[in-house]
Amino acid sequence: MDVELRASDDDRNRVVAELHRHTTAGRLTLDEFSDRVGAVWTARTLGDLAALTRDLPALAADASTGGDATAHGRRELLVLFAVAALTLLLLGGFLAVTR
Structure with missing residues (x-):
């Protein structure tokens, strides 16, 4: 993944869905979820989006839903x-x- 590539709305929607799954799993509070979702919509590059989930584990079971x-x-x-x-x-x- 080239972190300098511009993010699309589909990329942003994917990250919001991932953040939602982490919130449901109890890894993020509602305030953290809200803050990160706000940052998702202002992110310009794929690197900006990746930074929002960098501290969260991969969701192998949910990754297939895409x-x-x-x-x-x-x-x-x-x-x-x-x-x-x-x-x-x-x-x-x-x-x-x-x-």
């Missing part, structure tokens, strides 16, 4: 949006019936 983590996150967001929309529809129906 791009699937982004797709999974999008599915979760879509489900959350669907639940919110359904809640608003039910609330609107309730308000219409009670007036």
Whole structure:
């Protein structure tokens, strides 16, 4: 890996997913996760991104997911949006019936 290469949004998303897995495993506090994610979005090079995970062990079991983590996150967001929309529809129906 050439550390001077510019990072892409996919590279940043991969690092955020890795940081999330480390937070879930208890290696990072929520404050540390938040600070590092903020630094991810300001990172310019692959070296900048690598520095954010340098003190964390490799996640061999999760490394195979790669791009699937982004797709999974999008599915979760879509489900959350669907639940919110359904809640608003039910609330609107309730308000219409009670007036």
